[in-house]
Amino acid sequence: MSRDWEVVIGLEIHTQLATRSKIFSGASTAYGAAPNTQACLVDLGYPGVLPVLNEQVVRMATCFGLAVHAEIARRSVFARKNYFYPDLPKGYQISQYELPIVGRGELFIEDDDGNEKRIGITRAHLEEDAGKSIHEGLDGYSGIDLNRAGTPLLEIVSEPDLRSAKEAVSYMRKIHSIVRYLEISDGNMQEGSFRCDANVSVRPRGQKELGTRAELKNLNSFRFVEKAINFEVERQIEILEDGGTVMQETLLYDSDKDETRPMRSKEEANDYRYFPDPDLLPVEIDDAYIEAVRASLPEMPDAKKLRFMKEYELKIEDAAILTASRALADYFESAALAGGGSAQAVANWVIGDLTGALNKEGLDIERSPVSAAQLAGLVQRIDDNTLSGKLAKEVFDGMWAGEGTADEIIAARGLRQISDSSAIEAVVDRVIQANPTQVAEFRAGKDKLIGFFVGQVMKETGGKANPGVVNKMLLDKLSG
Amino acid sequence: MSLDKDQVQHIAMLARLRLSDTEFAESVEKLSRIVAFVDQLKNAPTAGVVPMAHPVNEAQRLRADEVTEGDDRDRIQQNAVSVSDGLYLVPKVIE
Amino acid sequence: MTALHRRSLVELKSGLASGEFSSVELTETLLARIAGEGAGLNAFITVLADQALVAASAADDARAAGKAGVLNGLPIVHKDIFCMRDVRTTCGSRMLENFVAPYDATLVARLSAAGAVVLGKSNMDEFAMGSSNETSYFGPVRNPWDLERSPGGSSGGSAAAVAAGLVPAATGTDTGGSIRQPAALTNTVGLKPTYGRVSRYGMIAFASSLDQAGVITRSAADAALLLGVMAGFDERDSTSVDVPVPDYSDTLATPVKGLRIGIVRQHFDEGLESSCRSAVREALATLEAQGATLTEVDLPNLDYCVPTYYVVAPAECSSNLSRFDGVRFGYRAEDPRDLLDLYCRSRGEGFGAEVKRRIMTGTYVLSAGYYDAYYLQAQKVRQLIADDFARAFAEVDVIAGPTTPTPAFKLGDKTDDPITMYLNDIYTIGANLAGLPAMSLPCGMARQLPVGLHLVGPHWSEARLLQLAHQYQLQTDWHLATPEAYA
Structure with a gap:
């Protein structure tokens, strides 16, 4: 990317709130039902029906607002956004416009140079989701499924503070982690529970006013966000460097072709005619409500990271990785608290072997076959020298396969590490006696041969000898 | 203030209404009269007045987050002219 | 003995209770009138003859079993704006010509649960947009007092049916006068309750912040009986208000002595036809003679009511009717x-001219560049109007005046100019803008046509309006006057 251009990005993240029923109706929000079986009369915009607001969406929006240190509106208002589209049954979307429930807030990300950077949040407002159009296999028709219509969304709008696709992704990950921590969204991107639109523009470095922006619609994975923004930035710079002008337009990212293209349906200039929804009254929240919600908030990722560094003496990188998800942090913490082993050793296992194994199987930490208590038991046996690193991996594999706790596996497979000096000494003596040539070479100064001797001892003991004890004893005897 | 043909065309498009030629001509004339009539609102002494959206001064009531509606699709869809496999059909949408 | 079709709900209720006649007999009598002398009025879009007889028979059984509800076996009619499960609900529009509602409006459910027998769905202006019933896709309703004339609108079918003795009572809706104006033009009693008093759930919306369901009857006591069943909080309507429902029949007998009645000078200026003026003046004199006091009150922003309404109502309607796609x-x-x-064609062909006109007006006043000048300004003026009423009600208990500027006008008379038609609602619209309860009751004749007395009270004062109306009706018998052909 050219050094002469500055990239300016703002994100609008739509996160689906994890309620049982819809924002304005009692229909289920469960994913994956047969078409239109979860679209009740209110969701379908039937003549005469009326919306009634779900109390959970108010609580969830308040949780989010407090987590990003935002102003919570004591009075917020639902408005109608009017436009015609087949997936929008009433011909208007109920949203918040002038008076959203969450006002200005902020969060911090790491910028491209690894420094902490503040990103402003303009607002977050509640709205209802639209349905889905299915275009394939219907012979010139589109089919409309309104199961998703009326699903509650929190739209989180950032300030145009992001300066690269990487920052945008890092901001989006941070929001993702916050909503998951708060348990207000499942954050499932495949199912569309967490998606974003990006407003992208470029301007000559040093210029004050913003360039013309393009809006990239419906980016539903972190990877697509990065790729789509990068594609769009290059496209805009190319246009500008050729002396052209960027058009303000809405673009759809095509992940198959890795390119953006204009959305045909949005070509017509929209005039949404927002006005307060007369079917809904202002939402009023008092201080007591806000304080009760505040008291219910879990520890947030940044605070948890600092605490992990302090309480468990973890390295900052490890603390950051472990606190990126609440479930991972909880796993780590319960393992660290359960065992007598070192917390850093627990962290290493969680970040290393456990995460590796989970990724390989495509599992979440919540569905890990190895429980936190099991992992704690394993680390304890390493710390008390019962297991060598090599044996520990074998035990871990056993736990993964469902063979039981570390101690059960150690007993069943006879994997106990030999730390008893007399038992080891006998083997060491045998190895020294059996390899006179190597002993002579070692004594002549070929230090590297120590590895050979250790290997021989381990081989004889089936890997069970404590490597530290072996090493020390060999050095004593060989140099003696 | 009166409305010209382009404005009426634009409004009819926003409202998704196809008008016959007679209806269109009549709309230009009648809408102009209506708009001229409501124009007198500009003279009302509204400085500092807070707009009134509702006739009652109440706050929004909240509903418990419970699933109360079941699947009634087949009965409901009897009102739809064009459905297939539970989907409402419209001429193909190009995104 | 008064013929069944001329008796009030209260009288029919006691006749049913005493076993003088059964609900089936009553229902058969009225169904015969609807199909016979009533047919020419075009008051019904759908007659539910079979269904009504089944319901009447069930009501008779319930009574025999000692389980009679408050309205057990009493026949009513619903304006065809209320959804009724498994019944065609058209809203007077080609758009919904074949629409079968899959659910009951809350009001419908409550009346049915109390034992009411629904004879049919009444004709109305399309989507309740009109003051003459001429915008109905199913043709205009005729006024039983003069078939050449309009019964008013939009609840014209309900008013005509009650006036002609086809049914003792009917539901209606009132967005700018749609219950009270037809009541005035047909010599019936029309009550529009406080906004939020009766659930709007299942009532097809015209202008959500103005719409309110109410009743058309032949007496204030009947209106009190029905309102008691219809009123009350509904968790399905966010704008329904949780205020206790009094027994409206309880306070009817309280004399009006000492009640302070406000008179608005502008209500009696040149806009009011002189024959109506004298009828209304006489009614006020009667009330004064009964012990009420008359005081002049000022509503300084009265002239802005109609233009405010014709911004707010179309704006809401343009959005409410987008779902018809x-x-x-x-x-x-x-x-x-x-x-x-x-x-464009479904909406262009499915909606009639007036509905399209209002959708376009509303689209215009909400559109970019005009929102502040029209919609927002109208909302501010609406507040001024509400404040005017609040100030007036600090001094008086009720405001009284004419319901309409003229008696019933001829069909076709006003359809050409929308403004003339809109001004017909000049006295009634203020109550909708401010959300106040209001009613119209028969108070005399002008040119052999009925004249209505209009009462407006502060929020939740329905009991007082009904009391005043009932006391007036004890003293006078204008409400008993019947159109000759339907006596």
């Missing part, structure tokens, strides 16, 4: 070329 229900144009064609 030919996809999930309602009229769908044949062989649409593409999606846009489906929308």
